[in-house]
Amino acid sequence: MDVLDGISSGFLIALTLKNVLYCFMGALIGTLIGVLPGIGPLATIAMLMPFTYHVDPVSSMIMLAGIFYGAQYGGSTTSILLNLPGEASSVITCLDGHQLAKKGKAGVALSIAAVGSLVAGTIGTLTIVLLAPVLVNFAEKFGPAEYCGLMTLGLVVAVVLANGSILKAIAMVFLGVLFGLAGTDSATNAPRYTFGIFEMSDGIDFVPIAMGLFGIAEIISNLEQRTHAHGVTPISSLWPSREEIRRSIGPVLRGTAIGSFLGVLPGGGPTLAAFSSYAIEKRISKWPEQFGKGAIEGVAGPESANNAAAQTAFVPMLALGIPSNAIMALMIGAMMLQGIQPGPDVMAKRPDLFWGIIASMWVGNLMLVVINLPLVGLWVKLLSVPYRFLFPAILAFCCIGAFSLQSSTFHLLMLAGFGFLGYVFIKLGCEPAPFLLGLVLGPQLEEYFRRAMHISRGDPAVFVDRPISLALFTLTAVLLIFAALPSIARARNETFQEAA
Amino acid sequence: MRWRQADLNRRQAIGLIAAAAVAWPVRAHAADQWPARTVRLVVPALGSPTDVHGRIFAEMLGERLGQRVLVDNKPGAAGNLGMQAAVVAPADGYTFVFAIASYITTNPFMYKKLLYDTERDFVPVSLLSKAGFTFVVREGLGIKTLADLTAYIKANPTKLSVANIQPGSLVHLAFESYLRTFGGSVELIPYKTSAQVLQDLWGGLVDLYPGPIGSTRQFEGNGKARAIAVTTIERHPSLPEVPTMAEQGMPAFDFYGWYGIFASRKTPPAIVERMNQEANAVVASKEYREKMIGLGAIPVEPMSPHDFKKLYLDEMAQLGPLIKSMNLVIE
Numbered sequence: 001m002d003v004l005d006g007i008s009s010g011f012l013i014a015l016t017l018k019n020v021l022y023c024f025m026g027a028l029i030g031t032l033i034g035v036l037p038g039i040g041p042l043a044t045i046a047m048l049m050p051f052t053y054h055v056d057p058v059s060s061m062i063m064l065a066g067i068f069y070g071a072q073y074g075g076s077t078t079s080i081l082l083n084l085p086g087e088a089s090s091v092i093t094c095l096d097g098h099q100l101a102k103k104g105k106a107g108v109a110l111s112i113a114a115v116g117s118l119v120a121g122t123i124g125t126l127t128i129v130l131l132a133p134v135l136v137n138f139a140e141k142f143g144p145a146e147y148c149g150l151m152t153l154g155l156v157v158a159v160v161l162a163n164g165s166i167l168k169a170i171a172m173v174f175l176g177v178l179f180g181l182a183g184t185d186s187a188t189n190a191p192r193y194t195f196g197i198f199e200m201s202d203g204i205d206f207v208p209i210a211m212g213l214f215g216i217a218e219i220i221s222n223l224e225q226r227t228h229a230h231g232v233t234p235i236s237s238l239w240p241s242r243e244e245i246r247r248s249i250g251p252v253l254r255g256t257a258i259g260s261f262l263g264v265l266p267g268g269g270p271t272l273a274a275f276s277s278y279a280i281e282k283r284i285s286k287w288p289e290q291f292g293k294g295a296i297e298g299v300a301g302p303e304s305a306n307n308a309a310a311q312t313a314f315v316p317m318l319a320l321g322i323p324s325n326a327i328m329a330l331m332i333g334a335m336m337l338q339g340i341q342p343g344p345d346v347m348a349k350r351p352d353l354f355w356g357i358i359a360s361m362w363v364g365n366l367m368l369v370v371i372n373l374p375l376v377g378l379w380v381k382l383l384s385v386p387y388r389f390l391f392p393a394i395l396a397f398c399c400i401g402a403f404s405l406q407s408s409t410f411h412l413l414m415l416a417g418f419g420f421l422g423y424v425f426i427k428l429g430c431e432p433a434p435f436l437l438g439l440v441l442g443p444q445l446e447e448y449f450r451r452a453m454h455i456s457r458g459d460p461a462v463f464v465d466r467p468i469s470l471a472l473f474t475l476t477a478v479l480l481i482f483a484a485l486p487s488i489a490r491a492r493n494e495t496f497q498e499a500a
Numbered sequence: 501m502r503w504r505q506a507d508l509n510r511r512q513a514i515g516l517i518a519a520a521a522v523a524w525p526v527r528a529h530a531a532d533q534w535p536a537r538t539v540r541l542v543v544p545a546l547g548s549p550t551d552v553h554g555r556i557f558a559e560m561l562g563e564r565l566g567q568r569v570l571v572d573n574k575p576g577a578a579g580n581l582g583m584q585a586a587v588v589a590p591a592d593g594y595t596f597v598f599a600i601a602s603y604i605t606t607n608p609f610m611y612k613k614l615l616y617d618t619e620r621d622f623v624p625v626s627l628l629s630k631a632g633f634t635f636v637v638r639e640g641l642g643i644k645t646l647a648d649l650t651a652y653i654k655a656n657p658t659k660l661s662v663a664n665i666q667p668g669s670l671v672h673l674a675f676e677s678y679l680r681t682f683g684g685s686v687e688l689i690p691y692k693t694s695a696q697v698l699q700d701l702w703g704g705l706v707d708l709y710p711g712p713i714g715s716t717r718q719f720e721g722n723g724k725a726r727a728i729a730v731t732t733i734e735r736h737p738s739l740p741e742v743p744t745m746a747e748q749g750m751p752a753f754d755f756y757g758w759y760g761i762f763a764s765r766k767t768p769p770a771i772v773e774r775m776n777q778e779a780n781a782v783v784a785s786k787e788y789r790e791k792m793i794g795l796g797a798i799p800v801e802p803m804s805p806h807d808f809k810k811l812y813l814d815e816m817a818q819l820g821p822l823i824k825s826m827n828l829v830i831e
């Protein structure tokens with residue numbers, strides 16, 4: 001069988017000593033930059049690229065890929081420990097991950113995230129091997145109308161996943177969309193909401209917003225409450241109990257399925273996957289009231305989803321030459337420099353590259369667990385550092401991270417501004433998660449909506465004529481009706497007030 | 501203290517001469533010994549092919565100079581932030597900026613407000629490479645040549661959906677000049693990345709993609725789209741079978757972007773001269789030329805700063821009126 005031959009030859013390539021070393025290096029670098037807020041995989045891969053063209057193409061791609069999924073991994077560490085999301089896809093991990101840490105279960109959250117990611121990585125790799133052609137076909141059916149439906153669904157999901165008042169959640173989504181619209185209009189090049197500030201002409205950077213709203217706001221709030229141990233109780237357990245493992249199995253598997261699917265779609269894959277997984281887990285959970293207060297499902301699901309999505313994001317790149325995000329675009333650049341033209345024929349022309357990278361992803365995921373599990377104890381010890389020493393260090397890290405984006409003080413001001421805004425949100429009882437989802441999805445919704453309408457020359461029927469688009473909008477409508485039905489809404493509020 | 505010529509006593513005069521004598525060799529020395537430390541190359545991009553190109557060049561230049569060439573990524577605001585960073589840096593010959601053509605040739609016409617002025621703030625150093633564009637059309641329209649495309653647009657005004665990534669980009673201008681030769685009209689569909697375009701091109705949602713050679717070559721593999729023309733005067737080595745616009749009845753049609761380095765206007769001329777020689781040595785090297793072809797760019801013959809300036813002034817004379825007539829000016 002072709003696929004079996006392919007993947008076994010892939011493992012022969014990925015398991016040579018040299019490639020195992022490159023894979024390890026990539027995973028390690030990825031973990032490190034994932035833990036450091038601000039310094040993302042994009043900048044790291046760009047910086048390392050000139051060094052990689054002295055290495056053979058397969059090894060260099062294995063290492064660069066390792067940096068990408070390693071960073072997804074490392075990102076969850078700071079989300080859980082310090083409420084500091086380094087990337088859009090780990091925002092959701094903050095919600096329950098950090099609550100678990102506050103309950104002394106940081107170790108549990110970290111190890112569930114690690115193991116969940118490994119399971120997701122394994123299944124994600126398997127999905128690529130078995131379903132790559134199917135996934136590619138499906139992704140090709142996704143035009144602007146379908147993306148528009150998907151983004152709308154995502155925004156409605158953001159409201160559903162909110163913990164408190166539904167009205168506040170809607171307000172936060174809209175506020176996020178408004179912030180997201182700042183930048184340059186794609187059809188006319190006209191600046192919008194930039195106040196003549198050149199730094200704003202490409203929109204507001206996600207990193208200072210996420211660090212400000214979560215990390216900085218949390219510090220202000222902690223200092224105000226004068227909780228010297230910042231509410232983190234002594235570590236009760238480092239490893240998950242049998243009960244916690246049992247509760248995580250379902251979310252991990254569902255998260256993996258969602259992630260594998262959404263990762264293939266260009267744009268927002270891992271982020272949308274993590275948010276969707278969280279929403280679904282909360283919807284079907286027997287204990288929805290625990291979400292936002294330290295539900296292990298809220299870590300297991302999204303962490304698996306974003307890792308699975310990070311794996312399948314390679315599918316369009318390897319199988320079609322279409323990059324699903326900026327990092328994949330950079331990797332295409334790396335391949336071109338090596339004299340490989342990415343495109344639909346790369347699988348036939350360079351099977352060693354295609355299968356070698358896929359096999360290396362599984363090897364890399366295993367390494368990530370090997371790197372990360374022993375570190376869990378170390379990370380958790382970090383929390384026993386008195387808060388008066390810890391918080392200046394977190395602040396310094398945030399500032400370094402924000403500054404390193406463009407070595408510009410502008411991002412420090414943004415960090416401070418959004419830190420304050422986050423504090424206001426806490427005071428008003430508004431959640432930052434729907435805000436961030438609005439911020440990420442809003443501009444994409446606008447982009448795809450306008451593109452769909454342009455292509456149809458202004459005929460809105462395009463959204464119902466295409467079957468996938470119709471299905472997505474129908475699903476959105478159903479969700480909205482459920483949320484709006486008074487009886488259900490009341491039941492929903494009761495559930496949450498009980499918990500509160 | 502007031503200073504008058506007559507107040508110069510003999511001791512002071514000797515002192516001044518001595519100081520000048522010391523200072524003179526030091527100044528000459530500064531150019532001789534350049535570079536005595538790390539050279540900074542501002543790249544107004546991050547994680548894009550332009551960034552990769554800048555880093556390749558920086559590494560090869562560093563090997564020649566015997567000093568590290570540090571890439572400083574300053575992306576954003578259509579190159580404004582990077583160009584500004586190079587303007588405010590000390591003009592000591594240790595900061596250069598890696599510019600793409602649009603910063604120099606189109607930005608001044610498109611934006612009422614810019615953070616830099618090429619003539620006032622910069623001197624050209626070296627042209628590094630050019631990059632051409634292709635017109636890629638989806639299969640199924642029956643368009644195989646430029647003549648087919650022209651006939652189709654003439655027969656079906658505004659029917660063709662054309663993907664446009666950035667209004668006023670050089671490739672947009674190239675396509676517009678083509679349209680103007682026969683007064684054709686099409687629907688421009690705004691896109692953000694070439695990945696989105698390729699997906700919709702294959703899905704049959706958009707008909708034509710005028711894009712950079714480096715990001716359109718993927719169409720080759722699955723037979724769902726084809727390149728009908730390249731916009732440069734010569735064919736590109738990576739697409740040897742695709743004819744030029746000029747070959748298809750549009751004589752002298754030659755649109756391309758380029759990469760070049762600039763220095764602050766006040767940089768010592770000796771250093772600009774030396775940098776030009778070193779950069780040109782990189783440009784002429786086989787390794788660099790091969791890498792450029794790999795990225796979809798076009799290697800160029802080394803050029804003096806003077807010729808480089810003439811090249812972009814000529815382009816500006818051509819592009820300025822075109823941009824103004826297209827209503828692309830941003831307040």
